[in-house]
Amino acid sequence: MYQRILNLLNIRGYQKQMTPLGPCYIKEEMGRKKGVFMTYEHKPDGTMYTQEEASLLDEKLKRYIGPNASVLVLILSDKGRSTWTDPDRAFEELYDPVCLILSAAGKDEEQSDTSGGIRFRKLGEYKATAVILAINIFMYLWTLASQEIFNWGALTWMHALQQGEFYRLVTSNFLHNGFDHLFNNMIVFLLVGSRLEPIFGTGRYVALYLGAGISGSIVSAAYYMHTGEMVASVGASGAIFGLIGAMLWILVKNRGYQKEFYGGGVVLMIAGSLYHGFSTMGIDNAAHIGGCIGGFLLAILLYRQDRGK
Incomplete structure (x- = not known):
């Protein structure tokens, strides 16, 4: 799931930039920066992000990307609870493919437990x-x-x-x-x-x-x-x-x-x-x-x- 979204961002011209919060993928359009930040719902200490914490990530990332930047925060979940925040509605071109990648993740997890031979037979x-x-x-x-x-x-x-x-x-x-x-x-x-x-x-x-x-x-x-x-x-x-x-x-x-x-x-x-x-x-x-x-x-x-x- 993470890698598929990363591949999509690379194709669409987003470039990796390290921040204290982790890697953010940046693209500049019409003189304005746009950043996509991905993380999983469980923080390093094992607790889960709350909705308030997810919203705060947007403001924290703007400190490192730029105050006028637009930020899309993706909170990924292997349990079908993935969410995102896009306060500026600046990433609508990503909605469809990202939504479908998230929808496909459940089936991919199920298939990951099967053998390679079964996968090839299903092609x-x-x-x-x-x-x-x-x-x-x-x-x-x-x-x-x-x-x-x-x-x-x-x-x-x-x-x-x-x-x-x-x-x-x-x-x-x-x-x-x-x-x-x-x-x-x-x-x-x-x-x-x-x-x-x-x-x-x-x-x-x-x-x-x-x-x-x-x-x-x-x-x-x-x-x-x-x-x-x-x-x-x-x-x-x-x-x-x-x-x-x-x-x-x-x-x-x-x-x-x-x-x-x-x-x-x-x-x-x-x-x-x-x-x-x-x-x-x-x-x-x-x-x-x-x-x-x-x-x-x-x-x-x-x-x-x-x-x-």
Whole structure:
């Protein structure tokens, strides 16, 4: 869990800086420093951090980073009690991937007790996830070499609905507008998809992913046709929201319990992602909502409780 978050911070450009409290990971944006500090819920003396102590860490860290710095404090727990404080709401781009890493930690702990041989045998359960990841990366690299594929693959309501280019409802889900867009989508996809593919089975999982992506595309095209805006939409987030919507149905079906993930994390993921979408320019929220609803409805048809529990 700690190492995964550290890898995420390194990729996003955060650099290690030692403080008397321990290592803090610093990044400067628009002339202002941002610092991420991680610690476990148990202090060196064996006692646990209180909420008040966790809040005080923010002020203490600013003494060493800078008084105008923004600080994200992560209190990690192996028991599913991880929390964070972000008083300035300056780290919203980290909410989704960090939340998913924390959600995945419980399953990782369970798997750590199994043998290496069992782990390798289970890799076959993720083949569709690996193929979808590879397609997204391939299409991104292709768009770098040729803008033409981006032009005929992106979704606009005029091309898809008025000119009958319905393939755009599918192709737009495998195109991304820049490396950050691709990276953010794929890290969430890997964390969510690796939980759902073994639950649904490869065939149903692929049907869920594609169906949710198409659902998000249809809602996006219909919404922008209604508003009259000419927007070109790309990205896998509609399909990914569909996977999250499927998680929500599984929790409803199992009355809040599912060993691969927990209800609070799923709800927080949906709420945080939608909040980020509505508070950020250039986000196709219609595709997110359409994909989430489509994934929820498809899961009702595709989920088999005897396989998923």
